[in-house]
Amino acid sequence: MLRFIFSFFGAIFSVVTMGAMMVALTIGAVFWMYGRDLPSHEHLAQYSPPTISRIYSAEGRVIDEFAQERRLFTPAREIPDMVKHAFISAEDKSFYTHNGYDPRAIVSAAIDTARGNTRGASTITQQVMKNFLLSGDRRVERKIKEIILASRVEGALDKEKILELYLNEIFLGQNAYGVTAAAQVYFNKTLSELAPHEAATLASLPKAPSDYHPVRRKERLRERRDFVLKEMFENGYIDEATYEAEVAMPLKSVQNGDFEPYQRSLPPRDYFTDEIRRQLSRDFGEEQFFSGGYSVRATLDPEMQGKAAQALRSALEQYDRSRGQWRGTGKTIPADTLGDEAKWREALADLRVARDIELEHPWHVAVVREVRDNSLLLGIEDVALDDPRGMTVPRSDTDWFKGSLFDNFEPGDVIHVRQMTQDSDGAFIRWSLRQVPEVQGGFMAMDAHTGRVIAMQGGFSYQNSVFNRATQAMRQPGSSFKPFVYASALDSGYSPATIVVDAPIEVDTGAGVWRPKNASHQYYGPTPLRTGIERSRNLMTIRLAQEVGMDIVASYAEKFGVYDRMGLSIANSLGADETTLFRMVAAYAMFANGGERVEPTLVDRVQDRYGTTVYSHESVFGNKRVCVDCDNPDLPEGQAPRIADERERVMNAVTAYQLTSMMRGVVERGTAARTVNLSVPTAGKTGTTNDAKDVWFVGFTSNIVAGCYIGYDTPRSLGRGASGGGMCGPVFNEFMKEAVKKYGGGNFKVPEECQFIKIDRFSGARLPDDASGPNVVSECFRLGEEPIFGVMFDGGFAISGTFDVIQPDGSTVAQEVTTSTGDKAIVGPKAGFGTLSSGGLY
Structure with a gap:
């Protein structure tokens, strides 16, 4: 009998042992089978989640954010323990003791599932595996893979690193990824500012954020929050008094109107930050910029940006209301x-x-x-x-x-x-x-010496139209292009006193005869270059471009960055080729700074998520500026340190000063005299295209260069009387009055190679050193070069038709002129076709 009993129990033991071995072998085989082709978990140690890229103003204030997922990465050491404890209490109370999975929780969940009450048993480590390495389905295979990977990760990473991955990756609703972004989205607070009940609210969300919406499912969220607080108390993370106080707190949130939204503290997105987005997306790649967590220090001056917006909007609205139409x-x-x-x-x-x-x-x-x-x-x-x-x-x-x-x-x-x-x-x-005007425009201002763009307005309203007319609108610059024609001439040996004939011409374009005119529809005969640019004489500019050569003019325009490749049609000397305001302002900066290349930038510096500088405008080759005498203790009193740079010279310094002096005449007595009136020396040039479809003014002081463009997006005439001086001049003036207060201004630097001679600005004749009067101007000539007076240039064009030569006092008289070929000719009342000709086009 005893033998039978031992045999019976021995058989049972054998069966049980064999069964256990079979179960173990089966489980082992299952885990081996599913563990063979699992993704590697090693890259989790170098976790770099998609993170918000932020743009800061020059003062360090956040002015815009760009992101695919709203996430602000926070290292585990910077996440408060109270926040960690709230999520551990809600999701995985044995987090610090298990090895990646919780067998008791798995068995309990299996029993509940068998009873028809499906619930999860995933630990925080398993959830990390699901979020990073696996799909989100509920199949048994995925759960097995989760357990295998979780156990592996627990052996490779410490608990704090796993918690860091979880708390930065988890989706918490309202497009908030990670606890830092969620604290901002729901409470407009940092993690360190959260109260226990607020941390518990965030910890209530991972299961299903939409099921715990703070407005639509407020009571359900509150119940879940109170449960999390109770778990925190029972787990020893908060004491009873804290629990009682926190559970009694009302459920408040941004969504319920209890707190100001974080976004309300940011200025509305505008053209400046959107242009940064466009440029950095091009430089770094759009996906990388939106997910890279960059800190971008913009060159923007918020105060001056506001002035730019106000100045441009005022002009656009004034014009729109003058049309007398309600839309x-x-x-x-x-x-x-x-x-x-x-x-x-x-x-x-x-x-x-x-x-x-x-x-x-x-x-x-x-x-x-x-x-x-x-x-x-x-x-x-x-x-x-x-x-x-x-x-x-x-x-x-x-x-x-x-x-x-x-x-x-x-x-x-x-x-x-x-x-x-x-x-x-x-x-x-x-x-x-x-009403938002139908007419549009753009404005931009930058430091003439560093290239830092301090203000940019690409239209009346960014929310009305995101198209940036400062950087994207390709328009004819009209007469604002003329300084580049004059620059090519001055660098070719001409002077401000050189005489060019202002008389009618005809150009056979192949498609017909082109008969350009001055805006005044009058002709002024032999005229110095200075007066030609001050009064924006079209015919003088065409003749000058022909004398210098359109290939030379084009090379100057390309060297200054106005065009990548300029057409050689003679009409382009009057600004017929299209460009952008951004390019024009950047080119004028090289006049203002004495002829040195300067690259415009909207960004001072870009740092990655780890604080490493990946771009610095000042470090780019050609932009470096060094203070030579800053460390010199023997610097004489009253003498400022000298700033040296490595910038390329694109124009002779004398040429730059001559051109600047001539463009000062535009402001002081030329086409911008009625609308531009600043307290410091100012130079610039107006521009008005055919039929006044586009109007411009680009100008500068010794420090700041700024430009304005106004026109319809679908080009059409702005109407009779519209001009660059009349419409854009006031925009420039209003902005620059404030810019001068903030950035100052002074006399333009005179090159040492300048020698000054007084001339008559109407005739170009040399005057005595003691001459004075409204017609007298002191011109800069190159030191060591003997100025030549009396030679006149006609560009090789014949005079077309019959016309009167208008004198400064409005009278008409006959004049004998010397052409560029050395011939004598009479230009005067009713001068006729062919009076001047050197065999060129006509």
Whole structure:
């Protein structure tokens, strides 16, 4: 009997042992089979998640962010223990003791699943494996792979590194990846500022963020938060008093309107930061820029950017209102919503219209609720209906456009308004109708010596149109190109006193005869170069370009970066070839700084996520500037240290000064004299294309160069009387008045190779040293070169037709001139075709 009992139990033991061995072998085989082709976990040690790239102003303030996933990477050592404990309590209370997986949790989950109550049992380490190396499905194979990888990772990485991976990678809703971004998105706080109940709220989200929305599922989220707090208490991470206090706290969030959104602290995205995005996406690759976690120090001066926007917007709005036409936004909301404030406010909020405009006062989006005989009754976004300023626009505010209120408005029309106030005390006057102009423009300003762009406005409103007219709009520069023709001539031996004949010409283009004219439709005969550029004489410029050679003119334009490859048509000497405002301003900077190459930049420095500088504008070859005497203790009192650089010289210093002096004449008595009037020496050039389709002004002081362009996106005439001086001159002047206050300005540096001789600016004749008067100008000539007076150039063009030669006083007289071929000819009243000819085109 005893033998039978031992035999029976021995058999059972054998069966059990064999069964256990079979189970172990089976499990081992399964793990071996699934563990063969698993992805490597080694790269997790070099984890670099997609991270927000941030742009900072020159003062260090965040002004924009770009990201594919909203994530701010935070090392484990910088994550507060309280945040770690909240997630461990919520997701994996045995995190610090298990080896990557929790057998008891797995068995418990399996039992619950068998009962029909499916739940997860993944540890934090397993979740890291799922997020980084595996798919997110719920198949058994994936869970086995999770366990295998988790055990491997636990042997390769410490717990803090695993927690760092988890807390930076996890998705927590609202496009927030990682706990740092989530703290910002939900509470507008840093991790160190979070209270325990807020950390518990974030720890409630990993399971299913959409199921715990802080507004739509507020009560469910609160229950989950309280559960996490209880777990934190039971796990010993908070004491009972803290638990009781935190669980009693209300559930607050940005989404519920309890905190200001972080984005509201950022200025609206504008043309400047979007251009940085465009340029760095080109340089680093778009995907890398959006995910690389770069810190970009922009050259932007926020104060001057505001001045640029205001100056350009004022000019565009003034022109638009002079057209006398109401267009509005072109958007409407259903009229049946106007009786319910909540509905029309919701409808307004859903519309995409510009909300980034500030001109004297911020513009508000509004809806016309009722059209009356003498007023419009409005509903204004962000303004309460019982606001003491009221909700009406009087008929008197609409005098600038044609038609009655009933002709122009219907209930439901979406419009812009801004308040008008007294200049003296800021008292409210009335609400005033506004509209985004149809005409557009661009403005840009930069440091003439470093290339740092301090302001850029690419249109009236970025939210209305993201097209950047400062960098992307290819337009004809018109007469603002002429300085490059004159520069090529001055570098070729001409002087500001050289005489060029201003008379009609004809050019056979092959497609017909081109008869260019001066803007005044008058002709001035033999005229010095200085007066030619001051008065923007087209015919003189054409003759000069022909004398110098269009190939030389083109080489200068390309050397200055105005064009990559300029066409050699003679019409291009008048700015017929298209370029951008960005290129023109950068080219003019080389006049301002004495002829040295300067590369414009919107970025001072770029650092990667680890703080390593990957780009520095000052370190780029050709941009380095060195203070030679800064460490010299024996520097004489009153003598400033000398700054040396390695920049390429693109123009002779004397030529640069001569051209600058001539362009000062444009501002002081030429085509910009009525609109540009600064307290420091200023030079520049106006530009107006055929039919006034585009108008320009580009100018500079000793420190800052700035330019303005105005025109329609689909080119058409701006109307009779439109000009660069009249429209862009005021924009430049308004901006530069503030720039001079901040950046200063002074006399332009005179090269040592200059010798000054007084000449008559009308005739080019040499005058005595003691001469004075409005016609007298002291010109710079190259030292050691004997100036030649009296030689006149006609460019080889014949004089076309019959014309009067206009003298400075408006009279017409005959003059004998010497042509470039040495012949004598008479130019005067009713000078005829062929009077001047050297066998060239006509």
